[in-house]
Every structure is written in C-alpha cells, then in structure tokens.
Amino acid sequence: MAASDVIPESLVQCLSDHSQSSQSISSVTYFPNNSSYTTVLHSYIRNLRFMSPTTPKPSFIIAPTHVSHLQASVICSKIHELEIRIRSGGHDYDGLSYVSAAPFILLDMFNLRSISVNIDDQTAWVESGATLGELYYRIAEKSKIHGFPAGVCPTVGVGGHLSGGGYGNMMRKYGLSVDNIIDAQVVDVSGRVLDRASMGEDLFWAIRGGGGASFGVILSWKIMLVAVPEIVTVFRVEKTIEQGATDIVHQWQYVADKIHEDLFIRIVVLPVIERAIGQ
C-alpha cells in the first residue's frame, strides 16, 4: 500500500476496535489527505536528505496518546501487512525511524513524552517521546544534585537514544544510559504490554542497546538518577592544525582513560571553512 492508496475501511475499523482510550485513535491518525499530514511528518525529520519528494512516505501516521493506540497499531498493521516505523526524536542518521522501502505506517511518539521524577527513591519514569533536554530539565527542577548520564544533544529522543546505548559527558563516571535503566514498558509484536518482570531479562537486556524497534515499541523507561555536584565547571579550547591540534589529539589518547573519572574530555574534529581571500 503506497501513501497515495486508499486506506481500507477494515483497517480503520480495526484500529478503532483495538483502542480503549477516551481519545479516539482516529483523532490522532493522519492520512495523506489530512492537512496536518505533511507538517507532522516533517516535524521530526532531522536529516533533510530524507525530506525530498522521492523519499518513501508512510501510508498514514499515528501519534498515540494512550498505550492502547500502540497496541492497536501493532495488531492492525500485522493483519494488514504494513511495516511499522517508530519515531521518537527522529535523530536516526539513516532516517530508519520514518523511511521504508516497503509499505509502512509511522508511529510517532511525540504525544507520549511525560516525565515523572521521584527524588525520594532517586528514580524517574520517562516516556519515549520526551527529548533528553526535557528529561534533564525535569530532573533539575526537582534537584540540583541529581542528573542522568545520557547524550550531549538536547533534542535527541529518549526512545531511540536509550534503546541504542546512550553516551555523554558523564560516561566515564556512570557509564552509558543503558547501565542506569531499571525497568521499561514495551508493547510486543502481539500487542501485549510488558514490563521488566513480564518481558524477562533477555528482552530487557536486548532493548538496552540492541535498537528498540527490533523488539517492540518501547512506551517508557524507569531510570536511576545519579549524583552530580551542584556546580559543574565546563571549558572549551579550540585549536587549528596550525596551532597544534594534531598533537593535542595524539596526547589525549594517552591521558583520556587515566585522568580522574570526574573529568571528561571530549574531542570534536570539525572542518574549518576558509574565508575567501580579501574577506
């Protein structure tokens, strides 16, 4: 089924039959003839190469607001032989969360982005559609001495990031994001909602690094917060090759793993755009 094809009424009915929310699934489903379809599709495309007219488009987009919308999407796409692409922050470098050669629907997680921080037991539940920046902000609202080890870019989505590993400025001290996840809620291929106890340790291990979309739709994650100092010092040094950048990169490799774990040094290699002569 291409994006331009007529959607069978039986598919629409199937989605409705399997949804048990006060908000109907049809109100969060965008067909190509809907005026919001293109805006919704484009809003989380972070790689503009995949925004061209020739990029394959989803038959329709569902932006669930309730777990039963996820279950209905999984069950009905299976019946109607449509692939599912799951998108959280849309930062996949290859557009894997919103492009497919086969007919597909897009499950867009942006409505499922709630974050609940519990400082008493130093944990938080975060839904996959939240961004890392939102997560950091909600933790900081509750406590200046707690944080979570994850990526540097605030617009990266929790869904893709936590299911892929997640490294950032605190990785020397606390490891990857996945080292600090203690539970998750997943909708599996049969539409069942599973948590860590019911999914078992093998699946729980796989979704923390194996890429979530291979195993199901991850609705939310329970994370352990980590201790951070109230004041953190950050500095940045920029050097060109002429100023000895090569030596710095060379030396860094000998000290990076030996310095104190509270110190994280990141090297970013960037091209310098030469100014035209006379400018």
Ligand SMILES: Cc1cc2nc3c(=O)[nH]c(=O)nc-3n(C[C@H](O)[C@H](O)[C@H](O)COP(=O)(O)OP(=O)(O)OC[C@H]3O[C@@H](n4cnc5c(N)ncnc54)[C@H](O)[C@@H]3O)c2cc1C
């Ligand atoms: C500008 C930029 C900066 C980055 N910085 C860092 C960094 O500092 N550290 C780091 O470790 N990585 C970084 N990354 C890589 C980033 O963590 C991965 O690309 C990550 O997969 C993006 O997650 P997302 O939810 O934004 O992407 P998406 O494109 O939405 O998803 C990525 C993959 O995860 C799957 N997926 C998404 N949500 C779900 C879900 N709910 N259930 C199941 N599967 C799901 C998608 O189907 C897709 O296969 C960066 C990427 C970019 C583009």
